[in-house]
Amino acid sequence: MTREARFISKHEAHWKALEQINARLVKRGVKRLTQEELREFARLFRLASHHMAYAKTHFPQGQALPYLNRLVGVAHNFFYVRERGTFADIGRYFTRTFPRAVRETWRYSGLAMGLFFLGLFFAALYGNIWPDMFGDPQALADNLGPPEGWDGTLMSAFFATNNTTVAINAFVWGIFAGVGTLYVLVYNGLIIGALFGFLHSAGADMMMAYSLVLPHGVIELAAIFLSGGAGLMIAKGMLVPGVYSRKHSLILQTRKAVTLIPGVAFLLVVAAVIEGFFTPLGGVAPEWKLAFAGLTAIGLAGWWLK
Numbered sequence: 001m002t003r004e005a006r007f008i009s010k011h012e013a014h015w016k017a018l019e020q021i022n023a024r025l026v027k028r029g030v031k032r033l034t035q036e037e038l039r040e041f042a043r044l045f046r047l048a049s050h051h052m053a054y055a056k057t058h059f060p061q062g063q064a065l066p067y068l069n070r071l072v073g074v075a076h077n078f079f080y081v082r083e084r085g086t087f088a089d090i091g092r093y094f095t096r097t098f099p100r101a102v103r104e105t106w107r108y109s110g111l112a113m114g115l116f117f118l119g120l121f122f123a124a125l126y127g128n129i130w131p132d133m134f135g136d137p138q139a140l141a142d143n144l145g146p147p148e149g150w151d152g153t154l155m156s157a158f159f160a161t162n163n164t165t166v167a168i169n170a171f172v173w174g175i176f177a178g179v180g181t182l183y184v185l186v187y188n189g190l191i192i193g194a195l196f197g198f199l200h201s202a203g204a205d206m207m208m209a210y211s212l213v214l215p216h217g218v219i220e221l222a223a224i225f226l227s228g229g230a231g232l233m234i235a236k237g238m239l240v241p242g243v244y245s246r247k248h249s250l251i252l253q254t255r256k257a258v259t260l261i262p263g264v265a266f267l268l269v270v271a272a273v274i275e276g277f278f279t280p281l282g283g284v285a286p287e288w289k290l291a292f293a294g295l296t297a298i299g300l301a302g303w304w305l306k
Contacts, residue, residue, distance in 0.1 A: 119189025174231025
């Protein structure tokens, strides 16, 4: 038996398995494969690619190379080319994929929320730790509400940009072993806690103060907690790889984390619109604004927990 014949005999079973998957892909597409089948397809594709390179080097005139060229060529088209997204895919993401990702990663989001409120409660209890941050507490308390000439469209764009920056930092800085994410969460909690500590010490109308934050703040903070949780997932991939290599663990955790990002972006846009157009309305009583905030919390819970 020749070297090429032994080579074919040794690996032919793998090639036939890939050929069968290729036939299914041609007829039915990638979406019909299960997760386990997709992993097997990726494994067989890489293996056949390696065999093709080996055959090209050692048996350039043999019979295996043309077959492997065709086999790998068909698989390549499905391995690297993504199917076009549709409106149905978008709907499926927001009705299934995103809520499921929120439920599966709740421990990380919960930890992110805990870090935020740790900073908030500390600063609220010691509201004078930064005496010059907000100027005169009494003046701030006397001027609650939006200034004259408020432009809802402009301010919505500003809030969306600012909040997106915070969310991106909370997510991306997870690559620094989670220290950056921890800083973003605790620091923003400190800022909000210090603000309300100042207002409370000045005898401000706290019902009014809460009504200027919570109508949009429930959705906005939920988005921040999700992005912070995603950053903590990346940190876990680096620090606690478990049975995987550190690189592989980081890749797996990052893939899971990225699933949350389109949903976070949507939440931030919604929060910015509410903050620009509804929250500052002077003709709506604070009680109604707080009731609206409660409805947003119920809506998020119903969306994610169904």
